[in-house]
Amino acid sequence: MKASAPTLNNSFLSKVKSLGLVSQIIIAIILATLLAVISPDIAKSFSMLGSLFVSALKSVAPVLVLVLVASSIANQKVNSDAELKPIVILYLIGTLSAAFVAVALSFLFPTSLTLDIVGASANPPQGLGEVLSTLAFKVVENPISAIANANFIALLAWGLGLGFSLKHANSHTKSTLHDFSEAISSIVRIIIRFAPLGIFGLVANTIATTGFTTLTEYSHLVFVLLTAMLTIALVVNPLIVFLITKKNPYPLVFTCLKESGITAFFTRSSAANIPVNMALCKKLDLHEDTYSVSIPLGAAINMAGAAITITVLTLAAAHSLHIDVDFGTAILLSIFASISACGASGVAGGSLLLIPLACSLFGINNDIAMQVVAIGFIIGVIQDSAETALNSSTDVVFSAAASHHLTK
Numbered sequence: 001m002k003a004s005a006p007t008l009n010n011s012f013l014s015k016v017k018s019l020g021l022v023s024q025i026i027i028a029i030i031l032a033t034l035l036a037v038i039s040p041d042i043a044k045s046f047s048m049l050g051s052l053f054v055s056a057l058k059s060v061a062p063v064l065v066l067v068l069v070a071s072s073i074a075n076q077k078v079n080s081d082a083e084l085k086p087i088v089i090l091y092l093i094g095t096l097s098a099a100f101v102a103v104a105l106s107f108l109f110p111t112s113l114t115l116d117i118v119g120a121s122a123n124p125p126q127g128l129g130e131v132l133s134t135l136a137f138k139v140v141e142n143p144i145s146a147i148a149n150a151n152f153i154a155l156l157a158w159g160l161g162l163g164f165s166l167k168h169a170n171s172h173t174k175s176t177l178h179d180f181s182e183a184i185s186s187i188v189r190i191i192i193r194f195a196p197l198g199i200f201g202l203v204a205n206t207i208a209t210t211g212f213t214t215l216t217e218y219s220h221l222v223f224v225l226l227t228a229m230l231t232i233a234l235v236v237n238p239l240i241v242f243l244i245t246k247k248n249p250y251p252l253v254f255t256c257l258k259e260s261g262i263t264a265f266f267t268r269s270s271a272a273n274i275p276v277n278m279a280l281c282k283k284l285d286l287h288e289d290t291y292s293v294s295i296p297l298g299a300a301i302n303m304a305g306a307a308i309t310i311t312v313l314t315l316a317a318a319h320s321l322h323i324d325v326d327f328g329t330a331i332l333l334s335i336f337a338s339i340s341a342c343g344a345s346g347v348a349g350g351s352l353l354l355i356p357l358a359c360s361l362f363g364i365n366n367d368i369a370m371q372v373v374a375i376g377f378i379i380g381v382i383q384d385s386a387e388t389a390l391n392s393s394t395d396v397v398f399s400a401a402a403s404h405h406l407t408k
Helices: 004-018 021-038 038-045 046-073 084-108 127-138 143-149 150-165 171-193 193-208 213-245 252-268 274-283 286-299 304-320 327-341 355-362 366-378 378-407
Strands: none
Touching: 021 038, 021 193, 021 366, 021 378, 038 046, 038 193, 046 143, 046 150, 046 171, 046 193, 046 274, 046 366, 084 193, 084 213, 084 286, 084 327, 084 378, 127 150, 143 150, 150 213, 171 193, 193 366, 213 252, 213 304, 213 366, 213 378, 252 274, 252 286, 252 378, 274 378, 286 378, 304 327, 304 355, 327 355, 355 366, 366 378
């Protein structure tokens, strides 16, 4: 009889692991909410779990940005096929358009977040001129200091510089850099596996401290995110397709949402959805030599959903801190969000971990930015699924539109 206890425990743990990360996070949110209602004092004692999770994200994010950007550029395969250029241009236009839509909706429906700003600091810039001046000085910071100070602007610049400098390095050097990037990404994935515990601590402490008003904030944030993503999927993308094909774009758009978007929504991985997209392209009778490259490429750089997430959450942080954002700075944020989003693929929570980079444009302290990242993980059950569905289905939409244009 004594030996049965470990067996039961192992069986329980196996069942919990088999649920998957999304289900575990949902359960964590429900349990944390119940605990906060039943015993607020006990719920507050679990705040350490949330603090540890946020601290772990803070420690790995700077290194991730530097290594990921350098590796992705250095190992980028240069393809001279002219047929890919229109598709790549569409990917970039789509991602930038998504950031613009996110800015517009963030101004129309401003979101305020409950953040712990005790001991944190924010130095809001006074207009676009100061933003550009601050950027110039941040770019030239020593990379070691940039990692220690979480200066994401400098890390992005160093990552770009190292990446382009190593594009012509020998294959062994590139392979080593790629392996290092994979190692850092693996550490991120390990941290993300503890997200249910971290979110349990964050939600339990937040509801016990502030009540259910915070959940209203989260629902408003999700509303803005989903509205932006639906606007891109059902208005902007069809408009782009119509301008290219001069035909009704909705049959193509709805087909891609149905056969690619739904699958991507549940797998939450553009990379995992590549076989689905390849099969859909074949069904649409696209040129195999083109889509066999454009679909994997789109999974890496076509990140409209990520651009929306980065922009909306960054502007929510700025609004929460009563930072006035002028039009010029908002446009600059859109460009930064689009560039950052292109590097978010293949990393669990990649778009969320790039939020501090955008927050730094407004002088928002890294401690505050990481609190926003943690909120992103709480709503990630919906946000990440919708983001992936938009990203992956758009890969096929633009590949098909560009193919039609080339065969006219």
